[in-house]
Amino acid sequence: MKNLGLIGLALGVFLTAGTLADDRPGHSAHGSAFDTGLRQRPWRMQGIGKTHFAVTTKVPEVQEWFDQGNTLLHSFWFEEAERSFRWCLKLDPDCAMAYWGLAAASLNWFSPGTLDDPVSKRGLEFLKDAVRRKDSVSARERLYIEAWDKAFNGSSPDRSRVLASEVQKIVLAHPDDVEAKALYALYSINAGMTWATELVIRQVLEKEPDHPGAHHYRIHNWDGNSTEQALESCRRYGPIAPSVGHANHMPGHNYTKLGMWKEAAISMDAATRVELRYMNERLALPYETWNFAHNRNYLSYIHEQLGMEGASLAGARALIAAPRDPLMNKDDEQGAYDQGIQALVRCLIKFERWDDILKSGVIPWRDIPADKAGRAFAEALAHTGTGNLVEARARLAELRAQVKDQSEKNKGMNVDLAIAADAAEGLLKAAEGDVLEATRLLLQAAAAEQRNRDSGSYRNDPPPYPWPVYRVLGDVLAARGEHRMAVDAYTRALKVEANDAFALAGLAASHNALGEREQAARFAGRFSAVWANADPGLVWRAKVDELALDAKPIAETPASERDYNVDLQSNLGPLDWEPFAAPKFDCLDPDGKPVRLEDYRGKNVIVVFYLNESCVHCVEQLVALDKRASDWSGQNTVILAVSSTPPEKNKESLKLGGLSMTLLSDTDHINARRFTSYDDFEDMELHSTILIDTRGRVHWKRTGGDPFTDMDFILKEVKRMNESQSHADAGTR
Template sequence: MMSSVSRSLLAISLGCLMISPVLADGNRLGHSKHGSAFDAGLRSKPWVMEGLGDAPFPITTESAEVQRWYNQANALLHNFWFEEAERSLRWCHKLEPDNAMVYFGLARCGLNWFTMGSQGPELQRYKDFLIEAVKRKEGLPVRERMYIEAWEAACLRGEEKPVEVIVQKLSQLSVKYPDDIEAKALLGLFNIGYGSPLANDALLMSILNLSPMHPGAHHARIHNWDGVSSEQAINSCELYGKAAPGAGHSLHMPGHIYSKVGMWHEAAIAMDSATRVELSYMNNRLALPYETWNYAHNRDYLCYIQEQLGRAEESIQGAKDLIAAPGNPEMNPADGYWTQFPLLRALVKFERWEEILDGKTLMAANDPFAGMMFGSAEVIALLKTNRKAEAKEKMRGIEMMLVQMKKGQGGEEALPAELPLPNIIQVAQAWIKISDGDRLGGLSILMAAAAEERKARESHSYPNDPPFDPWPVMRLVADVFADGGDHRAAIDAYEVALKQEPNDAWCLAGLAKSWTALGNRVLAREYAGQLLAVWSGANPGLKPITDVLALNLDAVAKPVTPRPERAYDPAKLDHLGPSNWKPFAAPKLAAVGVDGKAVKLEDYRGKNVLLVFYLSDQCVHCVEQLAAINSKMSQFEAMNTVVLACSSDSPEKNRSNDLSSFGLKLISDKDHENARRFASYDDFEDMELHSTILIDSAGRVRWKQTGGDPFMKIDYLLAEIGRW
């Protein structure tokens, strides 16, 4: 099932697509004539995308072109590529602006499995699309009208249980139209978590019997079994990526399953491929990480899998690149994806204590709760580097902060008294007791934390998508037993932890050591061989494997997995593109200055460029933005940054208008060719858009924002340049 973290990520992404405010006046410059619902989302024309899978959704239309784009949008929706689905549907709307099913498709881009039942403001535009579909539903064939009415009943009538409503409506549609594969595919998706996974699987398999490579059916099967009985989904994992190789999510989801069953090499191949496919798309389409909802999730999950393969350097570098990626200034960092956690997880897991404590590797936490978790990692690092007094002092500060948060001091809402502490805080408390010689007290804390974790895992409420924690706590319990010489208890605890995280190298190493200590070198050799198979590509010198090699067990690599798996070799995936985000090359700029001479980005190589696309000197908001930038021109100049302001105004007009007195350089883009190249033009309504783009001294795009209103947070631009 989809975790709360992933659902939050999508909600944040939908929020990112709502940069423009809701406006009633569609005639404002840069705003849609169709209303505020059309002011957000991608606004350049779609293109035929390969490798999405075959999932036609026939609708009433007079245009074969509309049907083709609609089919593409439906395939994109099956692959959870919502923003691109909306782009294809916007083109359908341009061709047939009164088509009810086009409006229905647009509504599905936001009112979907992730968000059904949510009431966030970011969903209003999708409800507006649905309202327009409802207005136009009369006269449609019954099948199409039933689709619209299913979403109408679930999303527009204040239902308390909208998922149950939509499941009921899709069931009725599937019964009335048994040959409608799409109705069954949607039913199979929305039915996840409601009723029997086995019964739902039978429904999805009935689709695959007719259409063996249906992307939506394979995708839904993976979610259906994820966290329930993950091995049941392996067949669909093997086929989903083949059915839709051009969609990163089709490669991402198999990685979920493979990681749950301990097939870490196959998981890495899947997740690395997903990351590369999406990054190639992002670079080709000028999309930044925060504009692509699955990017952070992909990269975090890949970091986690690389950790489990002992590829410490790759996982840590990936986590650092995730932090370095540009963010969305419209979102509160505390509400967004906690991009620091992958780095924290890796540093703790690989015992990089000095880096945790150096004051520069980990940035300051962006909220008090995260701060307590980071502080707890520092407590552990201080203890491991023999700085117990400092560790205790920091722990006291964390505990005082926790008391304040539970009381709701400082204007913050009080935390529920029964809320379990994050595992890492409890682990830090346990290590302090153990460092004081109170082994039983430390074990008591660890056992309680492990029990809470077990309950959370069994109830599917444990954040395991991927986990924030560096370890299953039961593995730490086992370590304490082993350190105390109680190897029987250690083995029992390691086995429990190994069920929670199959083929975990640290557990395998612990089992090999404990069985050796008990004199059973045969069993020890088996676990050592299992470890060697998992860590066949691990960085040299890591403690788990060096400890096991020192046992001289003469073990040979012996994988223990549900299916044979390929060895993960990142070099074999290079044809898909990079796996870590880097700034992409800026498109060509070919404009004309006020002197009539050509202006190119190459003219400013060696300088940073703030490129602003504005509508004209008659646009009040444009002038406000340029004036705000001009007021800080000295700061931009001090940061080696030149400002280029581009519009369709002629060089002659630029020479004579009031903006010519500003310190920025006015350039002309008469035919909007530059605006189109920089995705600052609305192809659906043939109009210019506001764009603010930061380009570094090497000619690479570092940050951008496009929409119906200009970007006004000028200090953010300066801060972003300062990060380079």
């Protein structure tokens, strides 16, 4: 989990802050650190768990919002935590601990050592304001501010070690401070003291059995290391904080390590739905919340392991179809599109859909290094699988070239790509009949993969590659009749991918070939337990059935599992992102006549919230849009430009009156608030560009201190919007 690349999270604060003031329209008066992120007031959130962190404040209501923000920090919901802390400052502008909360949301467990990224820089500005006010709080609170100051303004790049040391001082000075113990546990993870951290977590839970942070940190503490020690917290964390996507995600993360695939699916399915429900309620899009794509990719991987190929592919394609943003979701980052490609390729390889891999258009490859390598790997396997060994050899050469090129450009390149190349060549050598070289290459790849896993450098969150190499080594050995050796390879595969159904099927077949029917039946039973809800017609199911072992499903897991039923999860929210219904829209045209979105049903609408004609950048955006009028009309699209300017002034506008678009009035900002184009913390309008389809559903938006002016990107998204609607219409006929 700690290698996640978080998107920029930002909420501005009030009054004097440590950044330069910005008097440009639409920008925070307190500096660029406060210009992005969630800028609408918080609400009292249900289903997030409860914690209490006493703070000094002149306004009693602040304590409630601080507790909410602190509770959200414990579940790594940093952007929503910031929203609550910012409201604390709306109520009490000099609340030092609210600034500390904002700093802690940006300077956290994920923070890099260099602190030169935008999120960390924001956090340092917030921290300055907390330090500036530290003499106004209690001695206990001051210790928290000083701990973060020493960790993030000190010379040591090991922030977690410094924080653990400093928070330990708080624990010693205030032994009844549950929050200090919880944070001490968090920052002690990965410090080689797993059991000691567990003992601290137990102290927290003894006093507060439902503390969300304690259960969360226990799961991380044992993740990949005696994972079963966190089973109790895996069971409890989600129910304690059911409205938090990450509280459902992390148990699923650990269940996969234990081979409890049904429980993993229940948790990750819930995480995905809860996240999407929140997004739809709060008008958030996939590129605005890092957890969504991560959850959906992980769920697709779990579906693969359960034999639910169709569900896995559907999830991958939904990620690819999700809206994109040129700043927050670049093609070479871990956004929805990137993770969708990863999930699609992984699933097609795992289920040996060689024709689909080779068919043009099935995988929307991009012209970037990661996709060039991924395509060479996938197509080398596909050509090998279809017997076209000449083409397989050519693709393998491309893959080897990519390995060399990427390793030269990036000395710290993850060696997974080199392992993939060895595995692909091993399978090709086996197909060519060179069994000794095939075995050598696959053993070499499997050993390297094992070293990666042992060192913690193997990407397994979820894995981008389709199988443990030991599993395909087992397949190669079994195919040439080396069943005893195949049993050893499959057994090793199960040690790294617990209850992997593909390895279980191989073990059933190899033990049966060796005349070991009892052991074969045991593995066939385990296979059937994992694939109880698998898609019909899969070859692995057929091969196990052909053994005629009459094996009853036997689950071998550290604890009992519930059955995973997709339909029973639907009450939690949708599983895949779809455009959400636009909020109510009722403005006035220059003649004072009401205008609603319903008036444009059957047409796409680009809604632009701008400030006024005195805003130079606003005028530039609207003029740029107007210059592309033929592009919009060609895509069945109209533009509605909305500001707080009264109708009569819009009618008389000299700067904008000549534009072909409709100027609309939202004098009391009601529509701007509905579309989250209003800053509740500083009481000002924001710039927004919103794409709404012919059915009145939001497909894409951008809100912030600057207007969005990338017209080519908007046109591209409008075309994607039309294409998706066309596909949806075809599906209903």
